Amino acid sequence: MKEVKIGFIGCGGNANGHMRTLSNMEGARIVGTCDVQESRANSAAENYNAEPYTNHHTLLERNDLDAVYLSLPVFAHGQPELDVIERRLPFLVEKPVAINMEIARQIEEAVAAAGVITCVGYQLRYSGSAQIARQILDGKEINIVIGKYWCGSGRGNPDSWVRQMNRSGGQLVEQVTHTIDMMRYLVGEVEEVFALQANRILKDIDCPDNNCVTMKFTNGAIGSLTTSWSYDPGDWSNANVLDFLYEDQLVHWDAGKVQVKEDGQFVDKTAPGPSIDEVFVAAVRNDDGSKILSPYSDAVKSLAISLAANRSGQENAPVRV
Ligand SMILES: NC(=O)c1ccc[n+]([C@@H]2O[C@H](COP(=O)([O-])OP(=O)(O)OC[C@H]3O[C@@H](n4cnc5c(N)ncnc54)[C@H](O)[C@@H]3O)[C@@H](O)[C@H]2O)c1
Known part of the structure; x- marks a missing residue:
């Protein structure tokens, strides 16, 4: 099996999860770890027997790289991707793909021109529950989808980039892009949003801590998404969950299961799914991106919905996506 040699740009919490998965995967090897915080680059390099870097240009000078992971704060996207694309290297980039549509479109165009394999970190698409929900909903007339992402993530350090608008x-x-992406994956494209936003509790941050987004899908379905960042940080049971009504049926989806009615009773359905890292590494090894469920150009559409919702909330008016 051809070994896939990987470089990391960004060695924070999320990157470390991918590194752990890759380190247990046959045929994948982390060879370079880059972070502007030297201690993070060094500790990842030490853990995985790789070379540390504090500048992604130097990492990209290596001639043995087969692929790159980019796991960066949202505001830091742009030049790192463009430099990876210039090297014509396949990359996995974490969601959301950028802080604004201008950067996302610039990278999207560069990807299309270079023809590199890309994969965006919408890993929920690969879950068994997502595939079961796709099968159930395929060809069905969906009336309405209701999404929730209630958690306490806004309650962390107010100085972190995550809690700065x-x-x-x-x-x-930053976060609900997962739920929005699953709505797109299971229902279809969104053409218009109307959002209400409030900062009710977390007065030490400048982000809304509660959001209410109404959506109109191009296929005629309608949707509603409520989110909270100021809920109990210990309870994740209402984070990233969806309910679909089609015809006279209700389907509940979350990352672990689908609930559907069979013979009048709700039953749980689960199935295993591959990790996004397995899918990406295989795509690089085989030079075939056809099993990647969220290439860059698709992920840009999920970003557009979040940004449109923020704008709608700020302008207090519906916004076309
Ligand atoms: N798919 C998921 O479920 C999931 C889960 C958590 C986080 N994420 C995403 O992963 C990304 C990173 O999140 P995180 O929690 O690891 O953040 P983090 O702040 O822990 O890590 C980001 C790292 O990038 C480094 N960095 C910043 N600019 C850089 C640059 N130009 N070159 C090299 N390194 C640079 C920072 O020093 C930091 O160590 C975010 O986009 C986040 O939304 C995805």
Whole structure:
């Protein structure tokens, strides 16, 4: 099996999760770890027997790289991707793909021109529950979808980039992009949003801590998404969950299961799914991106919805996506 040699740009919490998965995967090897915080680059390099870097240009000078992971704060996207694309390297980039549409479109165009394999970190698409929900909903007339992302993530350090509107885009962009992406994956494209936003509790941050987004899908379905960043940080049971009504039926989806009615009773359905890292590494090894469920150009559409919702909330008016 051809070994896939990987470089990391960004070695924070999320990157470490991918590194752990890759380190247990046959045929994948982390060879370079880059972070502007030297201690993070060094500790990742030490853990995985790789070379540390504090500048992604130097990492990209290596001639043995087969692929790159970019796991960066939302505001830091742009030049790192463009430099990876210039090297014509396949990359996995974490969601959301950028802080604004200008940067996202610039990268999207560069990807299309270079023809590199890309994969965006919408890992929920690969879950068994997502695939079961797709099968159930396929060809069905969906009436309405209701999404929730209630958690306490806004209660962390107010100085972190995550809780600064101009650096993360707030909860709708940084976090709820997963739920929005699953709505797109299971229902279809969104053409218009209308959002109400409030900062009710977390007065020490400039992001809304509660959001209410109404959506109109191009296929005629309608949707509603409520989010909170100021809920109990210990309870994740209402984070990233969806309910669909089609015809006279109700389907509940979350990352672990689908609930559907069979013979008048709700039953749980689960199935295993591959990790996004397995899918990406195989795509690089085989030079075939056809099993990647969220290439860059698709992920840009999920970003557009979050940004449109933020704008709608700020302008107090419906916004076309
Ligand atoms: N898919 C998921 O479920 C999931 C889960 C958590 C986080 N994420 C995403 O992963 C990304 C990173 O999140 P995180 O929690 O790891 O953040 P983090 O702040 O822990 O890590 C980001 C790292 O990038 C480094 N960095 C910033 N600019 C850089 C640059 N130009 N070159 C090299 N390194 C640079 C920072 O020093 C930091 O160590 C975010 O986009 C986040 O939304 C995705």
